[in-house]
Structure formats: structure tokens, C-alpha cells
Amino acid sequence: MTRAAFFVLTALADQPRHGYGILREVEELSDGEVRLRVGTLYGVLDRLAADGLIALDREEVRQGRLRRYYRLTDEGVTALDAEAERMAAGAGAAKRRIAEGRRAGAPARPATEGPAGLEPPTPPGLAGGYA
Numbered sequence: 001m002t003r004a005a006f007f008v009l010t011a012l013a014d015q016p017r018h019g020y021g022i023l024r025e026v027e028e029l030s031d032g033e034v035r036l037r038v039g040t041l042y043g044v045l046d047r048l049a050a051d052g053l054i055a056l057d058r059e060e061v062r063q064g065r066l067r068r069y070y071r072l073t074d075e076g077v078t079a080l081d082a083e084a085e086r087m088a089a090g091a092g093a094a095k096r097r098i099a100e101g102r103r104a105g106a107p108a109r110p111a112t113e114g115p116a117g118l119e120p121p122t123p124p125g126l127a128g129g130y131a
Contacts, residue, residue, distance in 0.1 A: 001083045004044050007034050009053060009072060009080040016057035016071040019045075045070060053079050 004026075011017060011025035023041055026034050036044070048054040053076035057069040072080070 001079070002044070003034060004036060004040065005048060006080070006083055006087075008036075008041070008044050008048065009076055009083075012054060012070060012072045012076070013080060016069040018060075018067040018069050022070070048076070052076075 007026040007030055008022060010029055011022050017025060019038070019041060022045075023036055023038070026036055026041075045054065049056075049070075052073055054070045055073050057071040060067045060069070
């Protein structure tokens with residue numbers, strides 16, 4: 001499941017929403033990290049509907065414009081719950097590994113260093129080779 005699909009399903013978990021409401025809710029739920037464009041949103045909605053995870057709830061005309069409201073289906077709730085569990089398990093595994101590394105006294109190494117005990121690689125020379 002893509003990150004966009006996860007947040008769209010999450011946005012619909014508590015109530016049906018129309019497109020613009022979904023956009024705002026996704027941005028809020030992701031603390032601004034996921035900002036969907038309208039075209040991207042409707043592509044995600046089309047895929048989720050084709051997969052049976054969301055359905056059209058109702059249509060309304062507001063200020064002369066048609067608003068389509070979408071809702072989660074039972075399959076959508078199941079898929080969202082499974083993805084949330086998968087993500088939580090992965091986060092838990094990462095937290096355990098970090099804690100184990102700290103308990104073992106493993107020093108944090110900068111990303112530019114090679115494996116422990118080895119010198120970092122020599123930077124390339126002017127001609128692209130190694131000095």
C-alpha cells in the first residue's frame with residue numbers, strides 16, 4: 001500500500017469526506033509530509049474504489065459545484081487495519097534494534113565511514129581515479 005493510499009484511507013476512517021476535505025485531512029494526519037495534488041488524489045481514489053476499499057457515499061451540489069463524498073468499505077477498514085498493524089510491527093522492530101545497539105554500546109558511526117575499524121574510502125582524484 002502506498003503512503004498516499006494509507007493516508008487517504010485513514011482520512012476516511014472516521015467519516016465520509018469529499019475530495020478537498022480528504023486533501024486537507026491527509027496533510028493534517030501526516031503533519032504536512034504528504035501533500036497530494038488533485039490529480040494524484042483522484043488517481044488514488046480511483047484505484048482504491050477499483051480495489052473495493054472505498055465507495056461513493058453521496059453526491060451534493062454546493063455553490064454550483066458537485067461534491068462527491070467517499071467512505072471506507074468493510075474491506076477498506078480491514079486493509080487499513082492490516083497496514084497499520086504491519087507498520088506498527090516494523091516500527092517496533094526498529095525501536096528494539098536501536099535499544100539493543102545502545103545496550104551493547106555500539107557507537108553510532110557517521111554515514112560516510114566504512115565498516116567499523118576500517119578507514120573511510122579515499123576520495124577520487126581530479127581525473128576521477130584514486131590518488
